[in-house]
Amino acid sequence: VLTGIHLGAYGLDLSPPTSLFQLLQQIEREKLIPRVRLSSIETNEISEKLIDLLMTSKTICPHLHLTLQSGDNEILKRMNRPYSAENFRELVLNLKNSIPDLSIGVDVIVGFPGEGEKEFHHTFSLLEELPITYLHIFPFSPRKGTLASQFPERVDGNIVKIRGKLLRNLGSKKRRDFYRTYLNKRLKVLIEAKRDKETYLLKGLSRNYIPILVDAEDKFINKEVTVKISAVTGEKVRGTIEI
Structure with a gap:
């Protein structure tokens, strides 16, 4: 990496x-x-x-993790971000059109000062419409010495929790939907050294960042193998190594 x-x-x-x-x-x-x-x-x-x-x-x-932080242009300006929500939309659509198997993760900050219902709706709607794979959600926390730490219009902590939960639920749905598109398909998977604690199956990551469990021997550890996806249950993906 x-x-x-x-x-x-x-x-x-x-x-x-x-x-x-x-x-x-x-x-x-x-x-x-x-x-x-x-x-x-x-x-x-x-x-x-x-x-x-x-x-x-x-x-x-084929995996990128992008920093969006907010889908509202006014909040992006307050964050001093050099792009707009429209720039982000255009980029994601271009990426997925060019690289259909691409997995796209997105960082989002919830509760940045000045984020009202309208601003949050802009963020949620943008992420909902785009073909992204998963979200990393962070609540805003003031850092001493930064401009943002001095901004008024702080968002109530309970509201931040509610918005964070809404986005995490959206991220989980996006992830499940992405995983399901690979059912019965084949992916290159790098098998990791440690087995899954819950199932004790071998686990690995596909090139496009899908964690996959396989019932196989330790001889496949640290090797990239072809795996056919056999089951997708929630966010658990299982497959079979093809030799």
Whole structure:
């Protein structure tokens, strides 16, 4: 996994400067590792070049975790975010049209100062309509020394909890719907070292970030195998290794 506090800005501080795109090109070209996953990346740092690379790559996993934070333009301005809800919508639709198997996770902050019912509705509606896979929900918490910590119009804690629950429920539905589209289909899965605690089955992650349980021997650990998805129960996915 390529990870960092600001992954999309990789290489800008190097001499000579480089970029995340150039790094991924090199990884793809030199086949240094069989597969690589990107961690969280800013919405405005997904370029057309990066999308084109993701479309054709045999190495980069079809999974992106995007930072939206709010689907309301006024709240985004208060957050000093360099994109709009319309930019985000266009990006997600472009990504899914270009890479149909892409899994898209989204970060959202609930209860940012000034978030009323209208602003929250804009966020919920945007996420509801778009083909995203899952949500990471964070309640706003003031951090000393930031502008946001001084903003008035704080949102009541009970309201934040209610809104957070609504978004978590939406995220769970999105995740289940995404998983169900792969029933009876085959996916490349990297089998992990530790078995599932509840079932003691082997577990692994598909390239597009679906956790999958398989009844198999330890010899498959740390190997990427082809798995046919046989059952999807809620957020539990099971499959069979094909040899």
